[in-house]
Amino acid sequence: MTTMAHAPTHLSEAASRSKVAIWWFLASEIMLFGGLIASFVISRLGGGAQVDHSQLNVLVAAVNTFILLSSSYTMVEAFACAARGDRRGMRMFLAFTVLGGLAFLGIKAYEYTGEILHGFTPWAGTFWSFYYTMTGLHALHVAIGVIANAALCVGARLGTERPYRVEVAGLYWHFVDIVWIFLFPLVYLS
């Protein structure tokens, strides 16, 4: 056996493997957040977890939503640059994406601090239990995405040599965005 045993012979093979894998992974993630969100919705319908609007700051959360959605746009641009082989452009847009993620986490931390200081802790009632668990699990996913995107930004060669890596990180990032698009109206607006 003189050839490399399972090294992908073509970039496209490795790309399709990674994409198939991330889609299956995201399918299981949909079920994870789906289970949590469905529990919240059912609890609300049953009267258990009534939304406490007195403490939630819709304006801050709306700004945060805007930031996170914009970071999805910069992620798309980063992939477009990677596919063209434009390393500088990819780096710049990935840096914007990372900044967007960090800003989101910072604002979320600001919100948490205010709520906790007013006594609305995770054990202050069923709604707050759900609120912290759902947004906390989401924030954890954002943090993981920030780390992945930062790694691609620092080791930019990883991305331009194999653009599918940026695409895979992007698919994950968009997923994290979409989860927030469900959480924002469910928690803040309804």
Next chain:
Amino acid sequence: MTMTATAPHEHHEAAGFFRTYLYSTDHKMIAKQYLLLGLIMAVVGGFLSYAMRWQLAWPDTEVPGFGFVGPETFNVLVTNHGTIMVFFVAMPILLGSFGNFLIPLMIGARDMAFPRLNALSFWLLALGSTVLCVSFFVPGGAAPAGWTGYPPLSAKAEYTGVNWGLNLWLLAHAIEFAAFLLGGVNFLTTVVTMRAPGMTMGRLPLVIWQQVAAATLFLLSVGPLIAGAVMLLMDRLVGTGFFIPERGGEPLLWQHLFWFFGHPEVYVVLLPALGAALEVYPVFSRKPVFGYRWIIWATICAGALSFIVWAHHMFVSGMDPRLAMPFSITTILISVPFALTVFAMVASLYRGSISFELPMLWGLGFLAMFTTGGLTGIFLGSAPADIYLNSTYFVVAHFHYTLISAVIFGGYAGIYYWFPKMFGRMLGTRLGQLHFWSTLVFFNLTFFPLHWIGIAGMVRRIANPLQYEMVAPHQWINVFSTLSLLGLVASQLVFFLNFFLSQFRGRPAPANPWNATTLEWTAPSPPPHGNWGASMPAVERWPYEYSAPGADRDWVGQRAPTVEALLRGEGRA
């Protein structure tokens, strides 16, 4: 994403002990690691069942080799026996080991799509098993809240007196789920992207279809339980109130999340065993599988239906009684695709040239025992009967007939069938015969009487049946079942003896000892790293070409042997 291995493998013979046995990325070594881990945990889980049954037969007497049991320890035994057998025995052997070994070899690939991720999955599972074993030795002891971990019992340490044991039990689950999530992604990606030329989905061996279905079911069902586990852990550690009524929580929510996963999970365990049996039947009846496409569609239908049957575990839980009827209907509906599969299995055997070799004996045992377990499922699936039978030993007998038929009978069918390919030697026949017949007899003697004592009213999870007036007259059943269990355990010792003796003394296995058609039998036994030499197999036909009219022998492999293989004398039995 740097998960694909890029190292050249021409030097693999020189790899040291560490790289060969511990940090191996070869799917076959990882399969053996899963198998060994599963067997070790089976010994642990079996030991717990021995202590548990001894307590039931002779309550509050010293258990030889274990010590005094009593009610608190009994709860620990019940909980961890279930957890270990389902998550740390059945899944590692049937999915971890069989899936890893068979998928690349049967689809014609050199390894899994992500070999290093594969090694990570295994070592995560090993870590999870260790955490679970460690939980027995922390202050307060191991988890006592049942393998289903129902709150509020499991939600507050004060209710059970166990704090860290239960936290570690939850942690072990989390690690196990992560391991099989990564493993499942790997399985599915491999099957989707790495099939050999000509290996269309319509030519995929049925066991691979079943592995794909099992991995899909696991990926899509475990999410809500992970969410539930996070919530339960938050209740225990942070003080939230998801499942605790006094804090405004809802204990039933956990049951919904648990069984939304729990029911697909039993098919995660069943399907790979079903697949192993489906590979064994055509080989030892020299006849194509009957209804290949029907079996695939039946599996898909059963998999889809398994997501809408979960509340049949909850008929007496206090959920809205209006839900009982729809869930009874879906539950009874799900027996249709499984009945179809069982009929297809019987039709596959019908008028074949059956030879009762060891894998076939286990395969037939699977069919008989699984059908028995499936029939009692019809009683339990219908709400009116279930309200009487729920939480009795009738249920215990039912799920041991279904799960043991899958894990023990289906699992051994696979182990006896693929052992020559895995280890390059044949398993001893005499010890194998002894193992099969004694297991069959003692299994039925252990579990069949439990149907009766269940109907008589003995409920699960009681430590001392003699305290209940209506159960005490039937105590002979408990004694009889425990004595039979000792025989069942002893029969497994025969297997372990055979397994290790055959590693060294077994007859060396040819490449294709059973005259089988699927691709794994075209590789040497055991296959080298990379599975095939320079030439990869290309597939020309479906996997069950037995006794085809006009052929010069009674089987035609999925690929015609290559010239090189013919020159080396491989590929022909």
